[in-house]
Amino acid sequence: MRFIATTIAVATLGLAGCSNSVNDQQTVHRISQFGVSYQVTQNDAAAHGVDCAALGADWAACNRATIKLTNPGPALNSKNWAIWMSNVHQTIKVDSDQFRIVHIVDDLSRLEPTSNFKGFAAGESVEIPIINEYWQLFITDIMPRWYVTAGKAEPEIMVSTNTEDLTTFVEPFGDNWKRFAGDKNVLMTAESRFAKNADVSLLPAAALQAEIFPTPLKATRLNGNADLSRGVLFNLSGLNTDEARAAEQRFALMGVKVNSRGYPVSTRIDSRGFSDSMAVSGAYRLEVLPGGATIVGYDSAGVYYGLMSVLSLVPASGPQKIAALRVEDAPRFAYRGMFLDVARNFHSKQVVLRLLDQMAAMKMNKFHFHLSDDEGWRIEIPGLPELTETGARRCHDLTEQQCLLPQLGSGPFSDNNGSGYFTRSDYIEILKYARARNIEVIPEIDMPAHARAAVISMEARYQRLMREGKPDEAGEYRLRDPSDTSNTTSVQFYDRTSYLNPCLDSSLRFADKVITEIDLMHQQAGVPLTTWHFGGDEAKNIYLGAGYTDIRHPEAGKGIKDMSHEDKPWAKSKVCQRIIKDGKVEDLSHLPSYFGLKVSRIVAEKGIGDMQAWQDGLKDANAASDFATQHVRVNFWDTLFWGGASSVNDWANKGYQVVISNPDYVYLDFPAEVNPLERGYYWGTRYNDERKVFSFAPDNLPQNAETSVDRDGNTFDTKSEQPWPGAYGLSAQLWSETVRTDGQVESMIFPRVLAVAERSWHRAAWEQDYQQGREYQGGKTHHVDQQALHRDWQRFANLLGQRELARLDKAGIAWRLPQPGAVIVDSYLQANTALPGILVEYSIDEGRSWQRYSDSHRPLVNGEVWVRTSSTDGKRFSRTEHVMPL
Known part of the structure; x- marks a missing residue:
């Protein structure tokens, strides 16, 4: 594989030719005004005459789509132009001899004319049929901000794609929402959603009065109520100044003010009196009486959580009276995490702080902060300015000396969330804010794969210092071996620049430098760095995966490739060849774990007790004891239906602390329901909604076969023959490839x-103990008490719909409003929601006016109706759904 900057420069020379800059700019501007339409025309194209295997598609899976360009002005005959776009799935064929699409890097591709191009006639619409790898099942597979270049002209974004409302240029999917004919998922429409929600009804408010979120270990209802209508009078013994301020701010945000005449709430820390099962960080005892509340925390976290439990009881509206209770509570897992990726797309400090505040209110205590990836470097490192000057910016710089090339719909400019980073002071502020809320910040710098932003940045540094005549300094932190000519492609279609070279001393120096500087930020914040996340995932060549086959020995159902041209990462690096020959590492596949072991020594030398990684990054180490740190955690991210219910045991039995992070249940970047208008990737499942996540049993993974289905909507069977020492924690993940704005993050x-x-704090009664060798067969075995699960879900769904969503509104959180279910039966509209208590509105005039729906007074309607849900404050609305009479 040629070095990418060279590839792009050479490929672009033909576009420049002997162009005139004025004419080029005119061409760019005119094409930027073209109408753009993108339509998915056929998924599962292999079943309809397309030889996807011969085209090299993974598992011989490809789809058809059509790009339509409409020229609104006079004829344009220039061949000196290119349209750049983000294609999540690579285009592997263009069914037109007038155009070609050239893959550049990751999702960035270039549409350009061939010598057969006939021009765009005045007012003409030109259709360009294409074939893409895999499928296109959700609208976010198509990225916005396509842009135009010509010669040396300034690029311009195509106006019709310069939007986050993808429906303005992506045509409706129609029947093209299935992966293949046997896809058994259910398309969510108003009618199918109504049927899905039908078993959950609205509970009376009194039934929720004594409910604390998340559910406590033990709660006893006492006589009477406590009145908080005058506010609260705190005696916050056991909390430091920052923690006390954070608690007071949270109460005030929820409308409960501190008042000298308010309801007395006293706190203290006293670890005595807690049973062995409750003698853990975060445990507390709470007594709410009409005359005052007392909280005894095992530690300061327990005190804080006890305060959040008091606040959790306050109704969303009406008199601020709470139930008198006696509570004994402790967390289920030591690790209750939320992962946020700010590398693929940058997200603001404000959205991070709001997230931390909500995490603390929900008693979550680990914030996993993904600060680097191929697409961006997001934290300032003193002494390495290129990391943020180059690696934190995207723009149309073909040399990538000033910025990274555009990705993920960011367009050619640096004025959006494709660019950005946290300064040292930003990060220190985040650390202090988190610490005041008993949250540990776990920084992740991903290596050795997913490291392109760092590799390109350090290459820019190398070039600068070489120009300055400083070769020794230039090589100090260089991350690529210039001898490495390996032809390798990452899982997201980057070339070898996606991987830092783990065999270089300079790579280890780089890791040391970054860890040192981030550790210093923690010291300055007064918040010790106790966990370092190494990353470690996906250091492989995707074309050497199971879905491809060699052209010389083809296998049915796989993409055909010439494997003689494919290399494992670092295969042709002379320095890596040398350490393998010297016996320092067994083979190329062991290099990520080899590098992880070396980094663990750096981590341990700095007094950082724990190292964490994605499981596959450590797979070639023998056991956790190989590493230098006191503990090693792995984020476990195998899907259950592909064997994860069994493979998870391997990690726990090798001494790793396992943090359950399954994509098919707790990846929040996946769609919320099966509907093409939803946002997200879907390689692990077609949907993760609140009910599915709530029903997840994280400490007995085989059990989930009875409560969920696989990616294609089929039941599956699981069991494990190995012992299970138990999970260390549970973590939700938000990767941000399709998540560009702060509002999208929160939704x-x-x-x-x-x-x-709820699942990370509380073990439900319907969750079964793990039994070695027990088999769970979806639709066949009945080990799980489904009625108990349903009762618990109904309680929890009502708690969210009637109380917790209103708290999110008060906190300014742009949460996702679920679309309503609705049917028209005998001319009467019936509507429901997944979370009872959410407001439903309907319109009989195509959305020009709206009325509030009430189940007790179902409206009589004549013909079609439009429905939507509304936030409790009436400021936001769900996507509108169309309902026809049955």
Whole structure:
């Protein structure tokens, strides 16, 4: 594989030719005004005459789509132009001899004319049929901000794609929402959603009065109520100044003010009196009486959580009276986490702080902060300015000396969330804010794969210092071996620049430098760095995966490739070849774990007790004891229906602390329901909604076969023959490839993360103990008490719909409003929601006016109706659904 900057520069020379800059700019501007239409025309194209295998598609899976360009002005005959776009799935064929699509890097591709191009006639619409790898099942597979270049002209974004409302240029999917004919998922429409929600009804408010979220270990209802209508009078013994301020701010945000005449709430820390099962960080005892409340915490976290439990009882509206209770409570897992990716797309400090505040209220205590990836480096490192000057910015710089190339719909400019980073002071502020809320910040710098932003940045540094005549300094932190000519492609279609070279001393120096500087930020914040996340995932060549086959020995159902041209990462690096020959590492596949072991020594030398990684990054180490740190955690992310219910045991039995992070249940970047208008990737499942997450049994993974289905909507069977020492924790993940704005961050996280918080804090009665060798068969065995699960879900769904979502509104969280279910029966509209208590509105005039729906007074309607849900404050609305009479 050629070095990417060279590839792009050479490929672009033909576009420049002998162009005239004025004419080029005119061409760019005119094409930027073209109408763009993108339509998915056929998934599962292999079943309809397309030889996807011969085209090299993974598992011989490809789809058809059509790009339509409409010229609104006079004829344009220039061949000196290119349209750049983000294609999540690579285009592997263009069914037109007038155009070609050239893959550049990751999702960035370039549409350009061939010598057969006939021009765009005045007012003409030109259709360009294409074939893409895999499927296109959700609208977010198509990225916005396509842009135009010509010669040396300034790029311009195509106006019709310069939007986050993808429906303005992506045509409706129609029947093209299935992966293949046997896809058994159910398309969520108003009618199918109504049927799905039908078993959950609205509970009376009195039934929720004594409910605390997340559910406590033990709660006893006492006589009477406590009145908080005058506010609260705190005696916050056991909390430091920052913790006390954080608690007071949370109460005030929820409308409960501190008042000298308010309801007395006193706290203290006293670890005595807690049973062995409750003698853990975060445990507390709470007594709410009409005359005052007392909280005894095992530690300061327990005191804080006891305060959040008091606040959790306050109704969303009406008199601020809470039930008198006696509570004994302790967390289920030591690790109750939320992961946020700010590398693929940058997200603001404000959204991070709001997230931390909500996490604390939900008693979540680990914030896993993904600060680097191929697409961006997001934290300032003193002494390495290129990391943020180059690696934190995207723009149309073909040399990538000033910025990274555009990705993920960011367009050619740096004025959006494709660019950005946290300064040292930003990060220190986040650390202090988290610490005041008993949250540990776990920084992740991903290596050795997913490291392109760092590799390109350090290459820019190398070039700068070489120009300055400083070769020794230039090589100090260089991350690529110039001898490495390996032809390798990462899982997201980057070339070898996606991987830092683990065999270089300079790579280890780089890791040391970054860890040192982030550790210093923690010291300055007064918040010790106790866990370092190494990353470690996906250091492989995707074309050497199981879905491809060699052209010389083809296997049916796989993409055909010439494997003689494919290399494992670092295969042709002379320095890596040398350490393998010297016996320092067994083979190329062991290099990520080899590098992880070396980094663990750096981590341990700095007094950082724990190292964490994605499981596959450590797979070639013998056991956790190989590493230098006191503990090693792995984020476990195998899907259950592909064997994860068994493979998870391997990690726990090798001494790793396992943090359950399954994509098919707790990846919040996946769609919330099966509907093409939803946002997210879906390689692990077609949906993760609140009910599915709530029903997840994280400490007995085989059990989930009875309560969920696989990616294609089929039941599956699981069991494990190995012993299971138990999970260390549970973590929700939000990767941000399709999540560009802060509002999108919050709508993807909330309210689903509330179900994650429930499962990480509280073990439900319907969750079974793990039994070695027990088999769970979806639709066949009946080990799980489904009625108990349903009762618990109904309680929890009402708690969210009637109380917790209103708290999110008060906190300014842009949570996702679920679309309503609705049917028209005998001319009467019937509507429901997944979370009872959410307001439903309907319109009989195509959305020009709206009325409030009430189940007790179902409206008589004549013909079609439009429905939507509304936030409790009436400021936001769900997507509108169309309902026809049955």
